[in-house]
Amino acid sequence: MLYDRYASKLMPMALRYAKSQEDAEDILQDAFIKIFDSLESFRMEAQFLTWLKRIVINTAINHNRKKMYQQPMLDIEKLAPMHVESEMTLSNMHFTEILAMMQKLPVGSRTVFNLFAIEGYGHKEIGEMLEISEGTSKSQYSRAKALMKAMIEEANKVVQINLAGR
Numbered sequence: 655m656l657y658d659r660y661a662s663k664l665m666p667m668a669l670r671y672a673k674s675q676e677d678a679e680d681i682l683q684d685a686f687i688k689i690f691d692s693l694e695s696f697r698m699e700a701q702f703l704t705w706l707k708r709i710v711i712n713t714a715i716n717h718n719r720k721k722m723y724q725q726p727m728l729d730i731e732k733l734a735p736m737h738v739e740s741e742m743t744l745s746n747m748h749f750t751e752i753l754a755m756m757q758k759l760p761v762g763s764r765t766v767f768n769l770f771a772i773e774g775y776g777h778k779e780i781g782e783m784l785e786i787s788e789g790t791s792k793s794q795y796s797r798a799k800a801l802m803k804a805m806i807e808e809a810n811k812v813v814q815i816n817l818a819g820r
Contacts, residue, residue, distance in 0.1 A: 672757065756768075758801075766798060767794075
């Protein structure tokens, strides 16, 4: 009953951290195993759904941790400043399009992007969670924004080309 009630609410979160549907299903399955194993430790200090989401986030981070260390993460102090000339606009895009773009991000950038932009954690907190420096968290977020911007611009070009061809 617990799985049936909450899986559909937690799956979108798992998808944001995953590279594919299959990875998201693995994350969600592992999270529910942890949830079932720790039900008696829930202290009702937070809402139940908030507690479940935190377990999914931690499970996703652990799932991606090995992959993150296989790719180099650069510290922001070692990079030239990145300038984003225009704001990203997602209002004309469907959730599945945005999700597909997020899943194309490198695992480190995707994880930091989710934690910062969607979950609302600060870079210091993200650094502690992922065992990276605050500067690395900032650079990974900056990289994710730049990559997302490029993908959005490319998608907009395709839409403009298709509209022009009508």
